[in-house]
Amino acid sequence: xAKYVAFRLLAAIPLLLAIAVITFLISxxxxxxxxxxxxVCGEGATPECISAVEEELGLNDPIPVRFGRWLGDIVSGDxxxxxxxxxxxxxxxxxxxxxxxxxxxxxxxxIGITFGMLMGIAAAIRPGGLADRTISVVAAGVIAAPGFIxxxxxxxxxxxxxxxLDPVGYVPFSESVVGWLKxxxxxxxxxxxxxxxxxxxxxxxxxxxxxxxxxxxxARARGVAxxxxxxxxxxxxxxxxxxxxxxxxxxAAIGLTTAVEIVFGIRGMGEMLVxxxxxRNVTVLQGGMIVVGLTVITVNLxxxxxxxxxxxxVRLSR
Amino acid sequence: MTGATVASGPEPIxxxxxxxxxxxxxxxxxxxxxxxxxxxxxxxxxxLVVSWLAPxxxxxxxxxxxxxxxxxxxxTPSADHWLGTDQFGRDLYSRVIYGAGFAFRSIFIAxxxxxxxGVPIGLFSGWKGGRVDRxxxxxxxxxxxxxxxxxxxxxxxxxxxxxxxxxxxxxIAMSTRFIRLTRAVTLAEKEELYVDAARxxxxxxxxxxxxxxxxxxxxxxxxxxxIISGAIILIGATLSFLGIGANLDDPDWGVMLNRAQxxxxxxxxxxxxxxGMALVLTVLSFNxxxxxxxxxxxxxAGNNALTVTKRVEVAPAQTEHxxxxxxxxxxxxxEFPGQGGKISEILNxxxxxxxxxxxxxxVGESGSGKSMTMLSAxxxxxxxxxxxxxxxxxxxxxxxxxxxxxxxxxxxxxIGIIFQEPIAVLNPAIKVGSQIAEPLRIHMGMSKADARKRxxxxxxxxxxxxxxxxxxxxxxxxxGGMAQRVGIAMALACEPKLLIADEPSTALDVTxxxxxxxxxxxxxxxxxxxxxxxxHDLGVIAEAADRVLVMYGGQVxxxxxxxxxxxxxxxxxxxxxxxxxxxxxxxxxxxxxIAGMVPSATAWPTGCRFAPRCGFATDACTSSMPPLERxxxxxxxxxxxxxxxxxxxxxxxxxxxxxx
Numbered sequence: 001x002a003k004y005v006a007f008r009l010l011a012a013i014p015l016l017l018a019i020a021v022i023t024f025l026i027s028x029x030x031x032x033x034x035x036x037x038x039x040v041c042g043e044g045a046t047p048e049c050i051s052a053v054e055e056e057l058g059l060n061d062p063i064p065v066r067f068g069r070w071l072g073d074i075v076s077g078d079x080x081x082x083x084x085x086x087x088x089x090x091x092x093x094x095x096x097x098x099x100x101x102x103x104x105x106x107x108x109x110x111i112g113i114t115f116g117m118l119m120g121i122a123a124a125i126r127p128g129g130l131a132d133r134t135i136s137v138v139a140a141g142v143i144a145a146p147g148f149i150x151x152x153x154x155x156x157x158x159x160x161x162x163x164x165l166d167p168v169g170y171v172p173f174s175e176s177v178v179g180w181l182k183x184x185x186x187x188x189x190x191x192x193x194x195x196x197x198x199x200x201x202x203x204x205x206x207x208x209x210x211x212x213x214x215x216x217x218x219a220r221a222r223g224v225a226x227x228x229x230x231x232x233x234x235x236x237x238x239x240x241x242x243x244x245x246x247x248x249x250x251x252a253a254i255g256l257t258t259a260v261e262i263v264f265g266i267r268g269m270g271e272m273l274v275x276x277x278x279x280r281n282v283t284v285l286q287g288g289m290i291v292v293g294l295t296v297i298t299v300n301l302x303x304x305x306x307x308x309x310x311x312x313x314v315r316l317s318r
Numbered sequence: 319m320t321g322a323t324v325a326s327g328p329e330p331i332x333x334x335x336x337x338x339x340x341x342x343x344x345x346x347x348x349x350x351x352x353x354x355x356x357x358x359x360x361x362x363x364x365x366l367v368v369s370w371l372a373p374x375x376x377x378x379x380x381x382x383x384x385x386x387x388x389x390x391x392x393x394t395p396s397a398d399h400w401l402g403t404d405q406f407g408r409d410l411y412s413r414v415i416y417g418a419g420f421a422f423r424s425i426f427i428a429x430x431x432x433x434x435x436g437v438p439i440g441l442f443s444g445w446k447g448g449r450v451d452r453x454x455x456x457x458x459x460x461x462x463x464x465x466x467x468x469x470x471x472x473x474x475x476x477x478x479x480x481x482x483x484x485x486x487x488x489x490i491a492m493s494t495r496f497i498r499l500t501r502a503v504t505l506a507e508k509e510e511l512y513v514d515a516a517r518x519x520x521x522x523x524x525x526x527x528x529x530x531x532x533x534x535x536x537x538x539x540x541x542x543x544x545i546i547s548g549a550i551i552l553i554g555a556t557l558s559f560l561g562i563g564a565n566l567d568d569p570d571w572g573v574m575l576n577r578a579q580x581x582x583x584x585x586x587x588x589x590x591x592x593x594g595m596a597l598v599l600t601v602l603s604f605n606x607x608x609x610x611x612x613x614x615x616x617x618x619a620g621n622n623a624l625t626v627t628k629r630v631e632v633a634p635a636q637t638e639h640x641x642x643x644x645x646x647x648x649x650x651x652x653e654f655p656g657q658g659g660k661i662s663e664i665l666n667x668x669x670x671x672x673x674x675x676x677x678x679x680x681v682g683e684s685g686s687g688k689s690m691t692m693l694s695a696x697x698x699x700x701x702x703x704x705x706x707x708x709x710x711x712x713x714x715x716x717x718x719x720x721x722x723x724x725x726x727x728x729x730x731x732x733i734g735i736i737f738q739e740p741i742a743v744l745n746p747a748i749k750v751g752s753q754i755a756e757p758l759r760i761h762m763g764m765s766k767a768d769a770r771k772r773x774x775x776x777x778x779x780x781x782x783x784x785x786x787x788x789x790x791x792x793x794x795x796x797x798g799g800m801a802q803r804v805g806i807a808m809a810l811a812c813e814p815k816l817l818i819a820d821e822p823s824t825a826l827d828v829t830x831x832x833x834x835x836x837x838x839x840x841x842x843x844x845x846x847x848x849x850x851x852x853x854h855d856l857g858v859i860a861e862a863a864d865r866v867l868v869m870y871g872g873q874v875x876x877x878x879x880x881x882x883x884x885x886x887x888x889x890x891x892x893x894x895x896x897x898x899x900x901x902x903x904x905x906x907x908x909x910x911x912i913a914g915m916v917p918s919a920t921a922w923p924t925g926c927r928f929a930p931r932c933g934f935a936t937d938a939c940t941s942s943m944p945p946l947e948r949x950x951x952x953x954x955x956x957x958x959x960x961x962x963x964x965x966x967x968x969x970x971x972x973x974x975x976x977x978x
Contacts, residue, residue, distance in 0.1 A: 018460040022472070029476040140609075144602035146552050148559055149594045152579060156587040167583055218743035221698060222757045222808060223730030226722065236747040248463075255465025259556050263579060273468075274560045277475045285475055289468060296463055310747065312792040 001308055008304045012297050019293035020074065023286050024067050030282050031059055039083050039280050079287035084279060090287035093272065098291065100170045100268035103184045104260065105253050108191035112253075113246060115192070116199025120242070123200065124207030125230060132204070139197035148259035151190035155263060158186060168265035187264045191257055195249050202245040203238060210234035240310050247303035251296045349614035356610030359603035366600060369418035379409035381416040381569040392585040401592040404574070405581055410592045413569035417596060420570040424485050424554040425547050431489025432496055432546065437539070439493070440500025441527055445508060451501070458497045466491040466553055474562050481564040484557045485550070492546055499542055503535045541612050548604030555597050571597045632718055635669075635709035643671040643711070644816050644848040645695065645733075650708030652694045652872075654919070662919040664690050664703060665872045667946060669962070670850075672816070672865075677842065677849040679863030679880065681856060681895060685916040687872035688852045689738075692818050696733060697725045713815060731761035734809030736838075738821035740802035744793035750804055751789025757811045776807040780837055799830040806837060813845050820852045835862055856899050860884060868892045871917060871927035874946055878961040888949065888961075888968045891928045926965070938966050 030036050036059065041049040054060055058069065073080065079090035119139075123132040142150075159167035165186055171179035210216060211234050219233045258270030269288055276284035350356045369376055378400065385407030393403040401411035443454040461469065466488065473487030507513060507530065516526050557563035558572025559579070566573055574593035582589045635648035652665035665687050672678040680688045693699055695710050697720055710718045713732060717725075729735075737743040745753060754776060755769035764772065770789065777785035780803040793801060802822065809817060819838060823831035839862060842849050851862055859866055859880065866883040868876040868891060876889040887893045894912045914931040917923060923930050925940040932939065949961040949968075965971075 014456075015460055015463075018457065019464070022461075022464075026472050026476060033476065140605060141598070141602060144548065144552075144605055145594075145598045146556055146559075148556065148579075149575065149590065149598065152575075152582055152590050152594075153587070156582060156590075160583050214737065214739060214742040215745040217698065217700075218735070218737055218805075219745065219756070220726075221696065221729050221735040221737075223726045223728070223760050224756060225726050225760075232748070233745050237745070251463055251465050252467075255467030256556065258467060259559055262560065273471060274562060277471055277479060277562050280475060280478075282475060285471065289472065292468055293464065296465070300463060312747065313794050 004308050005305055008301055012301055015297055015300075016293070019297070020071055020290070021067075023289045023293070024070055026286060026289075027282050028063060030280075036083070036282060039282070074290060079290065080283040083281045083283050090283050093284065094269070094287055094291055097267060097269045097272045099172065100184075100266045101254075101257055101261065101270060103173070103180065104187045104191060104266070104268070105250070105257055107184050107188035108195060108253060108257075109246075109250055111188060111192035112195025112249070113199060116196040117203055117242075119196065120200040120203025120207060121230065121235070123204040124211065124234075124238075127208055135200060136204075139200050142193050142197040143201075145193070146259065147191045147194060147256050148263050150193050151187060151260045151263035154186045154190055170264075170266040170268070183266075187257075187260045187266065190263070191253055191260050195246075195253065198249050199242060199246060203242045206238040206241045207234055210238045213237075236310055240307065243303055243306050243310065247299055250299045254292055254295055346614045350610055353610050353613065355606045356614070359607040359610065362599055362603040363607070366418045366421070369415045370422045373412075373416050373419060377409075377412035377415045379412040381408065381413040382567070384408055392581070392589065394586070394588050402588055404577060404589065405585075410574075413574060414571070414592045414596045416569040417571045417574065417593065418600075420481065420564060420568065421551050421554070421600060424481065424488075425550050427482060427485035428489035428492060428550045428554070429543065429547065431486060432492035432550075433539075433543070435490065436493035436496025437500045437535075440497040441504050441531065443497065444501040444504025445523070445527065445531075447505070447508075454497070455501065458494050461491070462494040462498065464491075466549075467556060470553065470557060471562070474557070479562040481554070481558065481568075481570065484563040485554060488550055488553050488557075492550065495542065495546060496539075499538055500535060503538060504531055507531045507534050537611075537615050541608050541615075544604050544608035544611060548601040548608070551597065551604070552601050632705055632709075633707035635707070637669065639709065639711045640671045640673075641714075643673050644713060645850070646671045646711040647691070647695050648709045648711075650691070650694060650710070651706045652690060652699055652703055653706050654703040660920065663872065663922070664919050665694065668708070668869075668872070668874055669946070670867050670874070670877065672848045672850055674815070674848050675842065675846040676864050677839075677851055677862050679859035679866045680850060680852045680869060681854060681859055681866060682869035682875075683854060683895075683912070683916050685919075686869040688854075688869050689820055690872070691869070692735075692820060692850065692852060696729060696735070696818075697722070727761075730757040730814075731812045732814050733816045733818065734812070734814035736802070736805050736809045736817070736819040736822045738824055740798055740805050740826075741793060741796065743805060744796070744801060746793050748792075749789065750791055750793060750796065754789070754804065754808050754811060757808060761812050772811070773807070776811055777804070780804075780807045780810075781833070782807075799826050799834075802826060802830075802834055803837075806834065810841055814847065816848045816850070817842070818850045818852070821854075822851075823858065824853070824855065831858075838862075856895060868895065871922060872919065873927060873964060874962060875928065875965070876961075876963050878949075878963075882961065888963050888971075889965050890932045890934050890967075890971070894931075894933075934967055934971060936967070 027036065036057070037050040037053040038045050040053045040057075058066060061069075077091060079094065082088040082090060082093065119135050123135045126132055155167045159165050165182055167186075169183060171183040173180040207230075211229070213234075216229055216233050219229055224233065257268070258274060261268045261270040262274070269291070273285060273288045275281070276288065350360075373381075385403070387407065390403055390407035391405055393399050393407075395402050399409050399411065401409075401414065404410055404413070439454065439458075443451045469491035470484055470487030473490060474483050477483040477486065504527075510530075513526060513530050516530060521529075554563060555570075555572035555575065558570050559576045561576060564570035564573050566576070571593040575590060575597070578589035578593065633651075635650075637648050639646040639648060647668060647670050650665055650668040651663065654662045654664055668687070668691050670678065670680075670691070680691070682688050690699070690703075694703075694705050697717070699705060705718075708718070709716065712728065717728070720728075744750065751770060751773050754773040755764075755766070758764045758769040758772055759766070762769075773789060774785040777788055782788055782800060782803050788796075788800075793804075796804065806822070809819075817838065822838065823834045826834065835858065838849065838851075841847060849862075851858065853859060863880045866876075866878060866880050867874060868883070868889060870891050875891050876883065876887070878888070882888075883892055884896065887896060897910050898912060912931060917927065917930070923940070925942055926932070926935070926944050929935040929939040944964050944966045946962050946964045947968075949963055
């Protein structure tokens with residue numbers, strides 16, 4: 001198992017490099033459109049200002065040199081400074097914004113995976129039964145509803161009408177644990193609803209496959225009871241494709257949290273990214289992309305490692 | 319031992335559910351229109367297209383016309399404004415209608431890019447294969463793993479925010495999905511024989527791709543496109559909602575929601591309803607459409623081992639059970655409901671008896687109902703099949719209508735089953751030792767440690783070398799022969815009264831076959847176990863069986879002692895089976911085969927089911943089904959030993975078979 005994990009870790013390195021290249025290309029493309037120096041100098045930029053900024057940012061160097069320098073900075077933890085405010089380091093900005101986002105995304109995944117699995121199993125036990133049909137219809141509806149619409153409905157229903165929670169705002173964990181939990185509950189549920197539906201659908205279908213298998217028939221022929229057929233024989237095998245889907249969903253949730261953060265007035269990574277696009281603040285966007293890329297790679301690693309636990313074949317063959 | 323195989327391949331237990339009479343296109347549309355969700359999506363789709371092409375026909379107001387009179391802002395639905403008004407007094411209904419155009423434009427831009435970029439790259443990558451393929455797929459996987467919203471943002475910041483640019487970003491991100499799909503199909507199709515043939519005849523590559531590969535790609539592409547269209551609208555709306563998509567005055571659904579977002583807490587939740595509903599219904603109908611197309615193209619996979627088929631009244635058997643049999647089946651019918659209420663009768667009037675210490679061999683070609691008989695007798699009829707008539711008695715107890723929980727106490731304890739595919743019946747995720755220990759823990763109440771000890775002993779008994787180490791291995795580390803020994807160890811773990819061995823040696827090589835059969839008979843002698851040996855290998859029967867049951871077309875054709883079946887088969891089918899044995903052949907010329915094929919369960923011939931392939935058939939054979947008759951044997955009045963035959967001509971034919 002340790003060998004398998006080490007192999008997976010090594011395999012993540014070129015992936016990181018690829019994400020770095022993609023991110024770097026954004027600034028190359030923007031520069032080709034003459035955007036970066038123009039952005040720093042502001043409207044009515046003089047040619048002098050532009051050439052001075054280009055000199056300062058090293059935009060005149062050959063692209064491979066710039067990439068090497070940029071990559072070196074990133075590896076040493078320097079994501080540059082905001083194009084609009086040279087005194088604000090992007091890494092400082094991100095370290096301030098990342099906690100609300102991490103809180104919401106992880107809590108939503110926890111909710112999504114737990115309820116998604118429970119409902120997936122409930123639906124698979126009796127295909128075509130009442131539970132299955134009800135869950136399927138609700139899941140189809142929920143998948144079609146984006147998180148921000150769900151967020152607005154929750155904010156209105158639970159917070160404004162019922163007054164149970166605050167409709168907007170984020171309380172840091174360090175300030176108050178209960179307050180933190182309360183502030184991330186609604187955004188996390190909004191983000192989790194589609195996750196529940198997606199996990200449920202995948203698990204239902206892979207459970208149905210596992211339950212049709214010969215090994216489940218054989219276990220039944222050995223007198224294995226219903227609950228054990230589901231929990232011990234079918235579930236571990238059905239979890240393999242489900243974990244893949246959970247991985248995709250985790251990556252998607254990192255992107256989709258943006259709109260949910262805005263609904264709940266939470267100043268997280270999402271709000272930072274949107275603002276950086278509107279103000280064309282490319283260094284901030286790049287910093288954000290690097291962090292998101294790192295997170296996605298970590299999620300993929302976790303998924304790969306859990307394959308190793310779920311499928312003995314994977315663990316031993318590498 | 320010797321192996322004579324009548325027909326190869328494991329007997330399929332799935333029942334044929336559909337006849338192929340209908341054309342695929344007709345069946346597709348019939349299924350689509352019978353699916354209410356698909357009809358709903360298609361209707362919604364038509365509404366959207368009308369809203370897009372002729373918005374003025376449906377709209378009641380100018381979607382941009384503001385009315386800033388205070389009373390006209392944030393209205394709820396009224397006769398004038400069907401869906402109320404927004405913060406500028408604009409008519410929400412008309413704006414929603416015009417929004418359809420933005421949705422379709424989004425799909426059009428993003429889908430053209432996604433398909434236009436994705437399909438050619440996927441075709442190229444899959445067709446080229448090798449290193450080029452690996453490099454392309456690696457880059458694609460990197461992009462695939464990144465959030466689409468983020469990739470779109472990267473494109474938007476370069477190109478400046480607008481709906482078109484947002485959709486270019488989404489299209490590029492979505493192309494990764496089409497690259498994956500196209501490449502997978504191309505890889506698979508490339509290996510097909512007709513593609514090879516086309517290549518050899520010198521048809522150019524682009525022509526092969528467009529003529530042979532793309533048509534096979536289309537169904538998967540259409541399903542994927544429907545679902546991705548939903549995702550495109552969803553992401554487009556999200557980007558517009560974030561203010562980096564459509565222009566903030568446009569009647570785009572995402573923009574409308576953005577506007578509603580800032581006011582709904584004060585002005586009421588209604589503000590988010592019109593655009594929200596339009597968005598959700600549109601995405602929903604695309605998803606439903608994708609699902610419906612998939613269902614209409616494929617077969618439905620709704621049933622599994624836990625599906626409880628509606629209990630039907632099992633009609634009683636007409637004949638008495640044998641008192642001394644361990645397992646006794648009488649007049650068993652098993653049916654499968656098919657498409658359109660058509661019913662396939664898989665088993666008809668099956669009766670059999672097996673006593674302690676006796677081996678009953680069950681023979682017949684693939685599809686004759688041998689495996690189904692055993693599964694149904696043990697309450698394991700695969701859904702949606704069901705037993706509709708007959709009676710099953712096990713160890714003196716009527717088990718015809720036992721519940722699943724009651725069956726669980728018998729299966730594995732008093733009845734052991736060995737299946738035909740030794741590896742497929744082992745759970746790939748569970749250690750072999752735990753699987754063998756399972757019946758011991760369930761039925762004998764053994765502790766974990768005791769069960770493990772006993773499992774090791776069992777493995778040693780079935781001659782698996784190094785049992786202690788083997789216990790901690792997973793099924794994929796076992797060869798077929800070793801896995802079958804594990805299967806035998808599991809079946810014999812609780813010293814059952816009855817062992818059902820379904821083709822226990824078919825998948826194995828000849829030397830292993832003999833060892834497996836010897837193992838079974840060894841245990842049988844020790845415990846006076848009854849054995850039912852299902853096989854299409856007559857050599858196995860000749861060696862191991864005391865009595866023989868010949869099945870064809872879901873019916874019993876003949877049952878007699880092994881001696882009688884081999885020396886004087888009474889049924890023409892039994893005789894035909896014997897003639898296909900290599901042992902009965904003189905070595906000159908070709909080995910005979912039974913002409914024709916086993917008919918399908920949806921289309922049994924009238925009269926004797928073997929008649930169309932029988933050399934002795936007369937008009938009497940095809941007019942009505944021959945009954946299963948007792949062969950008069952004055953020495954034995956007892957029904958158990960009574961030989962049975964289903965052939966109207968058996969007495970006049972007096973067939974004489976070969977020797978084994």
